[in-house]
Amino acid sequence: xxxxxKEYGGLFRAMFALQKQAKRNGRASGxxxxxNSVLHTFHDGMGELTNALAERMxxxxxxxxRVESLSRAGGRWQVCLTDERIEADAVILxxxxxxxxxxxxxxxxxxADSLRDIRYAPVDxxxxxxxxxxxxxxxxxxxxxxxxxxxxRSLGCLWSDSIFTGQAPEGKHLLRTIIGxxxxxxxxxxxxxxxxxxxxxxxxxxxxxxxxPILVKTYRHPRGIAQYxxxxxxxxxCTEELERHAPGVFFTGASYRGVSINGCVxxxxxxxxxxxxxxxxxx
Numbered sequence: 001x002x003x004x005x006k007e008y009g010g011l012f013r014a015m016f017a018l019q020k021q022a023k024r025n026g027r028a029s030g031x032x033x034x035x036n037s038v039l040h041t042f043h044d045g046m047g048e049l050t051n052a053l054a055e056r057m058x059x060x061x062x063x064x065x066r067v068e069s070l071s072r073a074g075g076r077w078q079v080c081l082t083d084e085r086i087e088a089d090a091v092i093l094x095x096x097x098x099x100x101x102x103x104x105x106x107x108x109x110x111x112a113d114s115l116r117d118i119r120y121a122p123v124d125x126x127x128x129x130x131x132x133x134x135x136x137x138x139x140x141x142x143x144x145x146x147x148x149x150x151x152x153r154s155l156g157c158l159w160s161d162s163i164f165t166g167q168a169p170e171g172k173h174l175l176r177t178i179i180g181x182x183x184x185x186x187x188x189x190x191x192x193x194x195x196x197x198x199x200x201x202x203x204x205x206x207x208x209x210x211x212x213p214i215l216v217k218t219y220r221h222p223r224g225i226a227q228y229x230x231x232x233x234x235x236x237x238c239t240e241e242l243e244r245h246a247p248g249v250f251f252t253g254a255s256y257r258g259v260s261i262n263g264c265v266x267x268x269x270x271x272x273x274x275x276x277x278x279x280x281x282x283x
Contacts, residue, residue: 041164070103070249077248090248090279092271096120097226097255107246114238117231118255121182123224124190126199127160128175129168129215136208139173144206154179154202172214175203182227192218226255243274250274 042048054061062081069080070091079086093100101115143158158176161168168174177199180187190198196216203209239251252271254264275281 039163043166067103069105070107072107072246088248090250090275092250092252092275094253094268096223096253098223100251100255104242104249108242111238111242114235115255117235119227119229120223121180121225121227122185122188123178123180123221124187124195125219125221126177126179126195127215127217127219128177128199128203128213130173130175130209130213131211132171132173134209134211135173136210139175143175146202146206148183150205152202152205153184153198155181155184157203157206174215177202180224182225188222192220195220225259247278 065081065083067079067081071078071080077088077091079088079091093103095103097115097118098120101112104115105112139159139162141159141162143156143163145156146152146154155178157178160174160176161172179195179198187195195218200209200212236256239256243249243251250271252264252267254260257263257267257270
């Protein structure tokens, strides 16, 4: 939505421009993010991406294994798992910062302390499925962001099947409600049933919904979004210093330079380029 505002000079201008564009194309607005980029997803969800990556690494993956520590011996990195030790020329830590802190704790205690200082906000996503006739308003658009001044606890609601085709069967709608964030950490104390009721109540505040949902699915992320608070650049600098003094160790992921998928991909490309420059091997 930030990109929409930059591209069109405001969200309302963007909305009207996209509606006109959608009419010219003979379809309802699907929520593109600016003129030069489009939102994308996979038919069966983002899991398709990770599954495809896993297939490319068939036979080399070690799943459900915990890395206890990282050390250097004989010019190579020793990755210590609970039941084995793996030797490697390089190690890319693409895990959350709090996990990376435990891995490098013995190798670089100061860096580990900096990583532990990166805070996270909880985020819960409640998915509700409704019959079209039970919602007395057309859902043509991206959804809604809800300011705190409205007295509604949800951060926003995405009209998923309006953004992406194939997200709901004909005659049904899928709404994704985001609850939590840095200003509502107490969301972690709510039960799943309380979350479901909260999301439904907020739906009724913003839409003329006549009946309860026919589908409810909740995804909880107690440490969902890394918070780039004051001092974050210094914390990132600590990882960069370790990368310089421990050749072959790289940090990447949502904890450092961007929490979005685009941000993570951009940072992954940075690490891949550095890896290629050092080892002459593509990753």
